[in-house]
Amino acid sequence: MxxxxxxxxxxxxxxxxxxxxxxxxxxxxxxxxxxxxxxxxxxxxxxxxxxxxxxxxxxxxxxxxxxxxxxxxxxxxxxxxxxxxxxxxxxxxxxxxxxxxxxxxxxxxxxxxxxxxxxxxxxxxxxxxxxxxxxxxxxxxxxxxxxxxxxxxxxxxxxxxxxxxxxxxxxxxxxxxxxxxxxxxxxxxxxxxxxxQSFARKNIAYMVFESEDKLFRIEQILKKNPQPSIIYVRNRKSCLDISAQLQTLGFRATYYHGGLSSREKEKNMNLWMEEKAQVIVATNAFGMGIDKANVKTVIHTQLPENIENYYQEAGRAGRNGEKAFAILLTSPSDYFQAENQFINTLADKKHLNLVYKKLNNYFQIAYGEGINETFTFNLNHFCNRYNFPVLKTFNALQFLDRQSILSLSQEFSEKISLQFIIPSKEVLRYMSLNPNDEEIILAILRTYPGIYEMDTAFNSALISKKSNKSEKEVLAVLEKLKSKEIISYRSKTNDASLTFNEIREDERTINRVAKYLEKQNELKKSQLESVLQYVKENNVCKSKLILTYFGEKDTEPCGICSYCISKKRKPNDLESLYTLIITLLKKEDLSSRELQNRTQTTKDTIIFALQTLLEKEIIKIKPNNTYTLKS
Structure with a gap:
C-alpha cells in the first residue's frame, strides 16, 4: 500500500x-x-x-x-x-x-x-x-x-x-x-x-417541471422517494413555511438557514444526517462540508442565481452512485421574481456611493479615519433610517466586503423571535378588547403566517413601518403580550459586526472599485440568462445543457432527464391524452391535479402534456391556477 x-x-x-x-x-x-x-x-x-x-x-x-x-x-x-x-x-x-x-x-x-x-x-x-x-x-x-x-x-x-x-x-x-x-x-x-474531471453526473436525473402547485408536487416526489432529501428555497421565511407545511402533511421535516444559532443549526442538521427527518428545507447557507452519500432528491422551488450554484447544490444528490434526482420546479411568475431578486437588486455605482457615505455617517467616522474600527451592525435599522431597499443595500455591502473595503459578518439574524402560544380565536378576542394594539398585531399576523406554529425571527423595523407605529410602540406591545402569556418572546444579541479595513475616502474609494462592480453586474445578468435558457430549452437533454455551459463538447444525451424521458413516450399515447385533456377543458376549467385524476395518468405525463399544449398555445393558465382552452 x-x-x-x-x-x-x-x-x-x-x-x-x-x-x-x-x-x-x-x-x-x-x-x-x-x-x-x-x-x-x-x-x-x-x-x-x-x-x-x-x-x-x-x-x-x-x-x-x-x-x-x-x-x-x-x-x-x-x-x-x-x-x-x-x-x-x-x-x-x-x-x-x-x-x-x-x-x-x-x-x-x-x-x-x-x-x-x-x-x-x-x-x-x-x-x-x-x-x-x-x-x-x-x-x-x-x-x-x-x-x-x-x-x-x-x-x-x-x-x-x-x-x-x-x-x-x-x-x-x-x-x-x-x-x-x-x-x-x-x-x-x-x-x-x-x-x-468531467462535470457529468451520470446517476443524477436533472428534471425541470412547471407546476402551479409546488407543494403538491413536492408531496408527490417525497412520497415516491422516501429517502433523505434537500429542498432549497430562496429565503428564511420559505424555510419555516415549507417545513411546517410538510410536517402538517405527515413528513418528518426540519429546516436550516443562516439566521439560526449554532446550536439550532447543529440540532437540525443532526436530525437530518441521522435520518430522524426525511427532508431538510434550506437556503443556500446549507451545504458547505455536507457529505451525506444517500441523498436521493434535491428539489429547488425557485430559480437559482446561476448554473454554478445550481450544479453544486444539485450535486449533493446521489454521491453513493445510485440513481438520484435534481428537480427544479418552476412557474411563470418565477422569471419575474428571479429578475427582481437577482437583477433589480444589483447595486449600481450611485447606490454603492450613497451606501458607503451613509455607513460612515451612521458610525460617525470622519473623512480620513475609521481604519480597523469594528461596530455592531443591524441591516434593517440602517436601511430603515435612510429609507434604503434592504436587498439592494445588502448586495452593496457584500460587494464592499468582497473588495476588502470592509469586513461584514454574515449573521443577519433578527434581534427578536416570537411565537403566538394561544389559539387564533383567542388572539382575535384580545384585539377586540384592546383596539389600540390591533394594528400592530394584524401587521405581525399578515407578515408572519407561520407564527402560530413555530418560533419566528421578527423584524421590528418592518412591523413599525407596516403598522404606522413607532418601533418603541411595537416593542411595548410585544412586552405586553408576553406578560399576558399570549406570545413567547425572546431577544437575541447576534447583530452583524462590521469592520472598516480602509480610511474613509468616499468617492475615491468607490471610483477605484466601480469597474469591478460594472463587470460583476454584467456577469450576473448573463448567468441568469443561462439559467433561463436551461429552464426554457425543451429540445435538448438537461444534462447536456449543463455540460455545454461548463465547456464540455460532443456529449451524449443522458437518457434519464426530463427531456430524455419525454422523448421515450409513445406519440400515439400522448396524442390521445392531448385529445382527452381538450375534451375535459371544453366542459370546465380544471387544475393539473384534477386533470391527473380525471385522465388516470401519472403526474410526470400530465405535466408534460400540459406543457406541450401551453407551448402550442392550445390552452392557457388562469390566475386561479386552472387550465382553460385558448379562445
Missing part, C-alpha cells in the same frame, strides 16, 4: 481515492504547480491534506469562506490533526500566539483568508514558517469572470516571490474555460499540470 493510501486509510478510513485524487497528490509531491477542477463531491480537500501530512512542515490554505475554514479545521482536529484558522475577529496578540504555534508547535495546516495576506507583518511571519504546500481553495474567486470574484485573490501571486520553490495547488469546483485561463494567469502558476 502506498504511503498516500496509508494516510487516507489512517485518518479518513477510506480504502481508495476518488478519481484524479491520487494523480493530483503525486504531482503536488513532485513539486509542480497544479490546477485541479473537481466538481462537487470530487473531494478537493483530500488533494492538499494528504500530501501535506506526508511531508515535513505546514500547508498554507487560502480560502474566502470563514464557515468553510472553520468546518475544515474542526474536521481535521476531530481526526487529531493539528490545524489553525486565522479568521476575522481575532485580536493581534492572539494572532501572534497562533502564528507562534504554527512556527514551533508542529501544526500541519494554517487556514487564512486572502485579505490576511495584505498585512505586511503576517507576510513577514509566514516567511519564517516551514511551508510545504500552498493550496488556493475556491480559486475561481481570482477571475473577474468567476461567479464570486474577490480582488484580494489577485495578491496571492505575490507569494511566488517569497516562496519560489513551494508548489501552488489551485482548486475549484466550477470554472468555465475562460475562468480556468484566468486562474492560471492571475495566480502565476508555472507550467501547471492540469486535472479536470
Amino acid at each position: 502506498s504511503e498516500a493510501l496509508e494516510i487516507l486509510k489512517k485518518y479518513w478510513n477510506h480504502d481508495s481515492f476518488r478519481p484524479l485524487q491520487n494523480e493530483i497528490i503525486e504531482t503536488v509531491l513532485s513539486g509542480q504547480d497544479t490546477f485541479a477542477l473537481l466538481p462537487t463531491g470530487g473531494g478537493k480537500s483530500i488533494c492538499f491534506q494528504v500530501p501535506a501530512l506526508m511531508q515535513k512542515g505546514i500547508c498554507l490554505v487560502i480560502s474566502p469562506l470563514v464557515a468553510l475554514m472553520k468546518d475544515q479545521v474542526a474536521n481535521l482536529q476531530s481526526r487529531n490533526i493539528k490545524a489553525i484558522a486565522l479568521t476575522g475577529g481575532i485580536k493581534s496578540d492572539e494572532m501572534i500566539d497562533l502564528l507562534d504555534n504554527c512556527q514551533f508547535g508542529n501544526y500541519k495546516f494554517l487556514y487564512l483568508s486572502p485579505e490576511r495576506l495584505q498585512s505586511e507583518w503576517i507576510l513577514e511571519r509566514l516567511k519564517n514558517i516551514d511551508i510545504n504546500l500552498i493550496a488556493i481553495d475556491e480559486a475561481h474567486c481570482v477571475s473577474q469572470w468567476g461567479h464570486d470574484f474577490r480582488p484580494a485573490y489577485l495578491k496571492i501571486s505575490q507569494l511566488k516571490t517569497h516562496f519560489p520553490k513551494i508548489p501552488f495547488l489551485a482548486l475549484t469546483a466550477s470554472a468555465t474555460d475562460r475562468v480556468k485561463e484566468d486562474i492560471i494567469k492571475e495566480l502565476a502558476l508555472e507550467k501547471p499540470v492540469e486535472f479536470q
